[in-house]
Amino acid sequence: MRIVRTVAELRAALAPERAAGRRVGFVPTMGALHEGHLSLVRAARAGSDVVVVSVFVNPTQFDDPGDLAAYPRTEEADVALAAGAGADLVFAPEAAELYPRGYATTVAVTGPLAETLEGAQRGRGHFDGVATVVTKLLLAVVPDAAWFGAKDAQQVVVVRRVVADLGIPTRVEVVATVREADGLAMSSRNARLGPADRPRALALSRALGAVRAAIEAGASAGAARAAGLAVLAAHGVEPEYLALVEPDTLDPLAPADAPDRRVLVLVAAHVGPVRLIDNVTVTPPAPTGAL
Amino acid sequence: MRIVRTVAELRAALAPERAAGRRVGFVPTMGALHEGHLSLVRAARAGSDVVVVSVFVNPTQFDDPGDLAAYPRTEEADVALAAGAGADLVFAPEAAELYPRGYATTVAVTGPLAETLEGAQRGRGHFDGVATVVTKLLLAVVPDAAWFGAKDAQQVVVVRRVVADLGIPTRVEVVATVREADGLAMSSRNARLGPADRPRALALSRALGAVRAAIEAGASAGAARAAGLAVLAAHGVEPEYLALVEPDTLDPLAPADAPDRRVLVLVAAHVGPVRLIDNVTVTPPAPTGAL
Structure with a gap:
């Protein structure tokens, strides 16, 4: 189990795997891993030869600085959990690695897909942040398939749209929501x-x-x-x-x-x-x- | 010399080249090729094993419908000129291939890079259109390097920004403006x-x-x-x-x-x-x- 912090290290680590024809599976997360995330990692494990999990609390998708500050950060535990569920590599960049000084590019889904429901409540910027970071992560990992949780249903629709529209060569897979015994959807x-x-x-x-x-x-x-x-x-x-x-x-x-x-x-x-x-x-x- | 109309055909045509380790060079154009474009194709030829030229009058970067309608379309001549300058493949999609029904994703560069000069004159949408279509084309071709003309100086700055920000694994090359004998910059x-x-x-x-x-x-x-x-x-x-x-x-x-x-x-x-x-x-x- 290896942790990498930069896109360059990530690409270097994956290049020989890809050259050997191995299928790369990817699970993007914001850390604070729970059974819901682990179900994604297990699905990626079952469908791939190499499994990459990213742990990155993406600042650009938070409308509320308080929510961003309060978002749990538990990297050491996350790495152990990801490894236990079958991850081979954790990509855990600092914000400055993905958004360096001078960064100025946004990927946006326009129209009702991103403007209704969560988009209306959390503001336009939320799904712009999601679309941008998912695009960047998919272009960094270039996975054959990426696994997302059904719990973030609108996010799945937005990600499918971006992947199709930009022609990102990754299959989007969705895994059912994992719930506590009493029905509460798992969430960090x-x-x-x-x-x-x-x-x-x-x-x-x-x-x-x-x-x-x-x-x-x-x-x-x-x-x-x-x-x-x-x-x-x-x-x-x-x-x-x-x-x-x-x-x-x-x-x-x-x-x-x-x-x-x-x-x-x-x-x-x-x-x-x-x-x-x-x-x-x-x-x-x-x-x-x-x- | 082959013409392809869809991203799927393009990828299928390039897959064996890439598998053989050949370097793919790319020149995106809006057609109406002149000596300026051909200098890009020759530079791509010199620096690549396979040269792809796209011919696509991108509707989303035109603020002015009259300008879009008046933009010259000369595909047959373009294909012959591109071949003469060393292109191996022309990608000439219909607008519906790149922007099908339901398409909703925009790549935007925010801030002065895209808002000043041409951005101010032609409106915000111009460089959004450029950034989006260049991203789509680069993700379709996945070239080792892409050649752009220095004449569109601000476009070059915007494209460099998008490629760096999204981590598109393509080298951006710039070729000096070609001029008529009396100094007029070549332009379609x-x-x-x-x-x-x-x-x-x-x-x-x-x-x-x-x-x-x-x-x-x-x-x-x-x-x-x-x-x-x-x-x-x-x-x-x-x-x-x-x-x-x-x-x-x-x-x-x-x-x-x-x-x-x-x-x-x-x-x-x-x-x-x-x-x-x-x-x-x-x-x-x-x-x-x-x-």
Whole structure:
């Protein structure tokens, strides 16, 4: 297990692997690794000959300096966890390595994909920061495939868009959200939930469950959303959004429509000091047949 | 000599070359090839084993739909000229190949590099368009080196910035501006100069010559600029800008300062129906020594 700090070292380390025809798999992370990240590393391990994990708390995707400052940094533990899950190489650059003096380039996804939901809440800069750092990391590693977590659903849509649009020769793979036994989606931010907040944090996954049940029962998008909002309210949690959208375009469903194709349901809410997000993809019941 | 229309064909054509360890050289063009472009192709030929020339009139870098519509399209001649200068492969995609339905990603250079001079005159979108298409083309070809013309001086600075910032593994090479016998910088747009405009178009290169002579004689930036403006006025040409800047940052020189390092002098002006640009890099006289 090796740690590299610069793009030059990274490329030098990977060049012989690539020359030998070995498949390079990549998992970008912001560190503070938990079981969700490790599921990505294991998937990369299963699908690659060499697994690179990056650990980089990307400053440009934080709108809130307080959130950036509070983001947990646990590199030593991260390296051990990544190694245990099958990583061969950790790329852990300083910010100045990726954004040196004079740096001036941004990769941006324009339009609703990046401007709605998280983009609206966290500001335009959030997904610009994500798109830019993912582009830089993919061009540094040049992996055959990169693994992302379904928990950051909108990030996955944005990354897929950038990779397709710029023609980055990497396959994007997505791994299902890993949850605690009680349903809470794993997140590096969960560590900051106080004892009183932890039960309330279940509001998100339970609300998604209610929306899912309603859709599977044939409810309209509006009725399904109302079921989810009721669960959030019962937990005393006010959502930033609870949205039912088309999974690839993030186009919102009309409230009166009963979904007839896969629906992405996303929720974001503050619980105590922590902003949490979660999502689920729901397949509506098969239509009962045309008249 | 082969013409390919899609990124997939391009990659398939280049894969065996790369596998054989051959160096790929690349010259991106908007077609309407003239001696200036051919000097780039010859330089790429001399420095590469395989030479790719792209011919693509990139719609996203035109602020003015009239300019885009009027831009000359001469593909058959371009292919013959490129082959004659040593190209092995022409990549000539349709716009929908590079910007398919749903396309939403922009590569942007923020700050003065892209916002001053051409950026100010042509609008923010111009260099966003340039940065985006150059990124896409470089990621499609993945050349060892790409050749650009010094005539588009600010474009060169923007492209160098993007390549460095995103870590695109391509060497950027620059070839000196090719001029007509009387000094007019070659440009695809020169074909649209009427007989009465053609002599007036010399105002640009002559103004740059006057600025150069003044700097070489030890004049201040302001005095050198005034000498250039006088030449433009004598030809009845009103410049959009005539600027003396630091070559890498494009920071303007203070008028009172006598340049003591290389100066980039840029000019833009409309002559008849055509917008022309030109530039020259000037090395001031060696200082006569500190007191």
